[in-house]
Amino acid sequence: MSEKKIEFYKGPAGGWAALKSVSKALLAQDIAVKGAKTLLSANQPDGFDCPGCAWPDRNHASTFEFCENGAKAVAAEATARRVTREFFAQHTVTELAGKSDFFLEDQGRLTEPMVYDRASDKYLPIEWDTAFEMIAGHLNALPDPNQAMFYTSGRASNEAAFLYQLFVREFGTNNFPDCSNMCHEPSGSAMRPQIGVGKGTVTLDDFEQADAIFIFGQNPGTNHPRMLGELRAAAKRGARIVSFNPLRERGLERFADPQAKLEMATLGSTQISSHYFQLRVGGDFALVKGMMKHVVEQEDARGGVLDHAFIAEHTVGIEALLEDLRGESWPLLEQESGLSEAQMRAAGDVYLGAERVIACWGMGITQHAHSVATIQMIANLLMLRGNIGRPGAGACPVRGHSNVQGDRTMGIWEKPPAALLDRLRDVFGFEPPRTPGVDVVESIKLMLSGRGKVFIALGGNFAAATPDTYETWKGLRNCDLTVHVTTKLNRSHIVHGRNALILPCLGRTEIDVQAAGPQGVTVEDSMSMVHISSGINPPASEHLLSEPAIVARLAAATLGKRSKTPWLWLIEDYDRIRDKIEAVFDDFFDFNERIKVPGGFRLRNTASERVWATEPGKAVFCTHAVPLDTPAHRARARQLDKVVFTLLTTRSHDQYNTTIYGQDDRYRGVFGQRRVVFINAADIKHLGLRDGQWVDIHTVWSDGVERRADRFKLVAYDIPRGNLAAYYPETNPLVPLSATAIEAGTPTSKSIPVILTPHEATGSAQQADTTFAGA
Structure with a gap:
């Protein structure tokens, strides 16, 4: 360390x-x-x-x-380390609960199926067939299929996700909590009714043609480093890159491309952002509205600013939006965005000076109460000048995990469209359930109520990724059975149900051999490109199964003769699975042939063609008022005697989602530790505290529940006053289950109202430095 x-x-x-x-x-x-x-x-x-x-x-x-x-x-x-039966024999689950998340995952790859033994408080080896029989017994004993929940991580391939949703729907439920529920759900919820697709409309080629790229609530230097190559190339050819972020993020400032020989040899770098605006946490809605107000004022003053031809032919709702923008108050926009009128007008001028504009956003936009409205405001901004459906322009929600978008395409969705269910019925000969299922937050509530009995996770780390950590843990422990398909040990295997299984699977880098020989799987990236992925390394253990094989064997054990689906035949050759995907989804025609082309193929995106699959048949301008009743507004109104901050949770640079690779955050200057909270130096002084002092963080919420995260070190940082930032999952206990995005249900982890108090030392420093010591 x-x-x-x-x-x-x-x-x-x-x-x-x-x-x-x-x-x-x-x-x-x-x-x-x-x-x-x-x-x-x-x-x-x-x-x-x-x-x-x-x-x-x-x-x-x-x-x-x-x-x-x-x-x-x-x-x-690809680590050489292994977690064997000998490891589990040496450690009780209670002992492992006191270890950090970094420790758990750092032990290496799991090697065989394990079952929890209550008598010894240890995981013991179990045969695969016995494990499948155990799960099938629990599922088939349920009086209602809706008492089971089936989580999916974005690491699952298209083939695994397709089989998973097929199995679960044949079983009889749409309970599909998935990682989309915690990240980009608002993007789909906003864009589908507005432009007819829930995905981005651009490709990498558009980045080569854009005159301006606007980046909202995203830190590509840590979360999507390969994106920096595109931004560097755009900056070098003169495109304007405008970044909006409360924190000064190094990847948005300067980048040295390791593949640029001259830049590396001279220790040079390329400036990424031509403009960098540090707005308040959650200020993006007001900021975008301010930019649009400036655009409309310029249209009123000199004309020729809006794309009237595009608006007339392709949109509805412009008059209501224009009236709202003209009547909006600049002082209110300044107050809520944290930027001056001049700064918002400057950003608007960059937009006006560009013929082709791309707008990118990440979870700094989606994890807020009004995220859906904010994304619709971003789309409004693009549409004012026709920046959707033409080269070099469009919307770009930047997804996180490798195949999170593909999983949704494959039907991992608790609110499936009727057309998908009809096609599953016609192809597979069963009647899928029509009642919507539960998302992540709803599944936790289902477990807490006692009605959620079985929880099965295809990848991920549910116990660490979810909000209101200790409530989530109560829910998981309330289950009769928890099952995790995974490659490595993590917190979710330690916080388990009364019965629990760990099912180890092949990783993306490993060779997957089935009856027909080595297999490849497919994934879909953020820009709707579908391509093949084939592992090259020998499996970490001879006892590992692939994710498709685990799902198929579980389905066969659970559904038995009542299913017409040839589960075990399908996994002999993954081409057979892809043939079934093609039969269900029209966009996957010639699936097995098209993935033979290097780079794969792009799924159709109707909005990029200016074909609008919306209720009115056109793109919709959406009008929203500036939110003035957010959790932060209400908390400040209740806590008049205390300083209420808005906390955003974030990743370190040694982290991907909940996976902790190390204890450093190089770009932010934090080394060997994670329990830090970034704060403006003036706020430290105002509170009468000092840089480096230990504090406890308390959520200010209206339900009377005490939520706190103790012993965080104050780090003076370049962040607007009134705002804080700290790493998750350490701060997930501060996010209430009821703190969700309107119309999307996503936890609002980027805008939690909190107060700080000096930490009074109790217990050992060693305990305080673990992520969830004493779980």
């Missing part, structure tokens, strides 16, 4: 520091040579798709199609 220190980083994102970090990651997993060879196959036509983020691949012209965090993900999966 690194020395604990705060030492602010002065270099660019990427560069030699990134290469050093990749080397360190490989050495840490004891795979220096094997790992380097494995990385050379990442995102290549004959290799595997990176198990990290969903940023798309170029045309595979480069040998190095991976980034720093992708290398960490590959190293973590």
Whole structure:
């Protein structure tokens, strides 16, 4: 572990520091040579798709199609370390509960199925067939299929996700809580009724043609490092890049491309953002409205600003929006955005000066109460000048996990469209359930109520990723059975039901051999490109099964003769699964042939063609008032005697989702530790505290429940006053279950009202430094 220190980083994102970090990651997993060879196959036509983020691949012209965090993900999966039955024999679950999340995942790859034994408080080996029989027994004993919940992580392939949703619907429920519910659900909820698709409308080619790129609530330097290559190229050819973020993020400031020989040799870098606006947490709605107000005022003053032809032919609702914008108050927009009128007008001028504009956003937009309205405001901004459905322009929600978008395409959705259910009925000969299922937050409530009995997770780390941590843990422990399909040990295996199974699966980097020979799986990236992924490494253990095989064998054991689906026949050759996908989804015609082309194929995106699959048959301008009754507004009104901050949760640079690779956050200057809270220096002084002091964080909520996270170190940082930032999952206990996005249900982890109090030392420092000690 690194020395604990705060030492602010002065270099660019990427560069030699990134290469050093990749080397360190490989050495840490004891795979220096094997790992380097494995990385050379990442995102290549004959290799595997990176198990990290969903940023798309170029045309595979480069040998190095991976980034720093992708290398960490590959190293973590290809590790030489193993978690065997001997490991579980040496550790009780109670003992493991006191270990950090980093410790759990750092033990290595799981090697065989394990079952929890209450008498010894340990996991014991179990045969695969016995495990499937156990799960089937629990499922078939339920009086109502809706008492079971089936979670899906974005790491699952299209083939696994398709079989999973088919099995669960044949079983009789639409209970599909999934990682989309916790990240980009608002993007789909906003865009589907507005432009007819729930996905981004751009491709990588559009980034080569854009005159301006606006980045809202996103930190690509840590979360999607390969995106920095596109931004660097755009900046070098003169495109304006405008970033809106409460924190100064190094990846949005300067980037040194490790593949740029001259830049590396001269220790140079490229400026990424031409404009950087540090708005208040949650200020994006007011900011975008301010930009639109400026655009409309310029239209009224000189004309020729709006794309009247596009608006007339392709949209409805413009008059109501124009009336609302003209009547909006600049002082109110300043108050709620945290930016001045001049700053909002400056951003608007960049928009007006660009013929082709792309708007990108991440979870800094989606995890707020009014996220759906904010995204619709971003789409409004694009549509005012016809920036959807033409080259070099469009909407770009940047998804997180590798195949989170593909899982939704495959039908992992608690609110399935009737057309999908009809097609499943026609192809597979059963009547799917029509009642909507539960999402992530609703599934936790179902468990807490006692009505949720069985929880099965296809990947992920549900116990660590979800909000209101201790309530989630109560719910999981309330289940009769919890099952996790996974590659490595994590918190969710320690916080378990009365009965529990760990089912280890193959990783993305490993060779998957079935009856017909080695198999490949497919994934869909953030820009709707579908391509093949084939592992190259021998499996970590001879006892591992692939995700499709686990799902198919579980379905066969559970459904038995009442299912007409030939489950075991399908997994003999994954081409057969893809044939069934093609039969259900029209956009997957010639599926098996089209994935033979390097780079795969793009699914149809009607909005990019200016075909609007909306209720009025046109794109819809949506009008919303500036939110003035948010949780933060209400908390400040109730706590007149205390300083209420708005906390956003974030990742460190040594982290991907809930997976902790190390204890450093290089770009933010944090080393050897994670329990820190970033705060404006003036706020520290105002509170009468000092930089480096330990504090406890308390949620201000209206339900009377005490939510707190103790012993965080204050770090003076460049962040607007009144705002805080800290890492998750350590701060997930502060997010109430009832704090969800309107119309989307996503936890609002980027806007939690909190207060700070000095920490009074109790217990050991060792305990305080673990993520969830004493779970």
